[in-house]
Amino acid sequence: MNDTNRYGRPWKAFEEQLELLKARGMSVPDEVWAEAWLQRVGYYRLSAYWYPFRVFRLEQDAATGALHSVRTDDFVAGTTFSDAVDLYLFDRKLRVLLADALERIEVSLRVEVAYRLGRIDTFAHLHEDSFHPTFRERRDARSGTSVFAAWQQKHQGLVQRSKEDFVKHYREKHGPDMPIWVAIEVWDFGAVSQLLSMMKVPDQQAIAARYGVADWKAFTSWVRALSYLRNLVAHLSRVWNRNMVSEPKMPASGAPVWCAAFAGKPDLLAKPFVYLAIVRHMVDVICPGSQWRNRLADHLQAFPVQASQRKQSIAAMGVPDGWETWWLPERGQ
Structure with missing residues (x-):
């Protein structure tokens, strides 16, 4: 049984993973080098190291009016793939x-x-x-x-x-x-x-x-x-x-x-x-x-x-x- 639909995040080829990062604002000057890192270490493991560069925004709770910080998928300006690798x-x-x-x-x-x-x-x-x-x-x-x-x-x-x-x-x-x-x-x-x-x-x-x-x-x-x-x-x-x-x-x-x-x-x-x-x-x-x-x-x-x-x-x-x-x-x- 294929549980992809239940999970909601389908498998992506390495080049697709890289395109996703670029679409979210990460700079990737050397795509061949970056793709090699995705192959060697894996997207999920590296994601722990680019997480601190994600953009956070404030949202207000509709019921309580309290403000809380929400992580977005986008990256802070200037973030490069090498920042996470380093x-x-x-x-x-x-x-x-x-x-x-x-x-x-x-x-x-x-x-x-x-x-x-x-x-x-x-x-x-x-x-x-x-x-x-x-x-x-x-x-x-x-x-x-x-x-x-x-x-x-x-x-x-x-x-x-x-x-x-x-x-x-x-x-x-x-x-x-x-x-x-x-x-x-x-x-x-x-x-x-x-x-x-x-x-x-x-x-x-x-x-x-x-x-x-x-x-x-x-x-x-x-x-x-x-x-x-x-x-x-x-x-x-x-x-x-x-x-x-x-x-x-x-x-x-x-x-x-x-x-x-x-x-x-x-x-x-x-x-x-x-x-x-x-x-x-x-x-x-x-x-x-x-x-x-x-x-x-x-x-x-x-x-x-x-x-x-x-x-x-x-x-x-x-x-x-x-x-x-x-x-x-x-x-x-």
């Missing part, structure tokens, strides 16, 4: 830089969680009394079971789906249950984040302190936020000007100096840059002397200049004023 390339490199840092963070967190729990109980992840009693009572919204039981189901699924040779070897030699320092190697970032949030308070405090954060509740929110960021990066989703849905908390006390730039500013906490700041903080702790912060800063400072009359900037990422002074203090900025 933003796409900026975001792609941002994801590459983040993937590098998030791998280091995830591996480090695995070590910390497994080391602390494994010292107490080789199979701590299988025993609910290793964790805060709250999670024996709290219900998971989807399954209706306890939060810990729901996590157990996720753990078992990750183990069963794993194709790692060490998993097969261990289970053949020692049986189905793996020590936490083995099992944790098949978990994803989300599973590690969830387990951390279930740990007893002294354990969470100790791990937070390892990363220079006195407020363990804030630190748990950081790890949860980084898990969300990791999913965006892994699924090649847009990051640079996204409205984030897992807002990190700033520590109530003993906060790193840079946190003051975000404290009490919900508009900044809902944007990507605070996530980058958390990543920078974690990488500095895990890998002292790393040049990651420099590479990221250089990338931000090389934000592409657009031809469009509506200029985009890193401000759309929730960048606070004077960020360079604490991001790169060694440069004297």
Whole structure:
């Protein structure tokens, strides 16, 4: 059954897609080059990067008289196809830089969680009394079971789906249950984040302190936020000007100096840059002397200049004023 009529937007050839953009006011000086980008990346993915250049107009609600902004299909004067491509390339490199840092963070967190729990109980992840009693009572919204039981189901699924040779070897030699320092190697970032949030308070405090954060509740929110960021990066989703849905908390006390730039500013906490700041903080702790912060800063400072009359900037990422002074203090900025 063909559902084209129900959807209302028929398939278009690449040249038709380009003609549509031109009809809406986008300048395309090099049509061969632009069509190659549509073939390589796709209209829908690129549309996220030309969206900020769309014209908005005010409309009045007939019933209430309230004014609201409506996005049109037309583009702001001066917008070129390369404006969208440049933003796409900026975001792609941002994801590459983040993937590098998030791998280091995830591996480090695995070590910390497994080391602390494994010292107490080789199979701590299988025993609910290793964790805060709250999670024996709290219900998971989807399954209706306890939060810990729901996590157990996720753990078992990750183990069963794993194709790692060490998993097969261990289970053949020692049986189905793996020590936490083995099992944790098949978990994803989300599973590690969830387990951390279930740990007893002294354990969470100790791990937070390892990363220079006195407020363990804030630190748990950081790890949860980084898990969300990791999913965006892994699924090649847009990051640079996204409205984030897992807002990190700033520590109530003993906060790193840079946190003051975000404290009490919900508009900044809902944007990507605070996530980058958390990543920078974690990488500095895990890998002292790393040049990651420099590479990221250089990338931000090389934000592409657009031809469009509506200029985009890193401000759309929730960048606070004077960020360079604490991001790169060694440069004297």
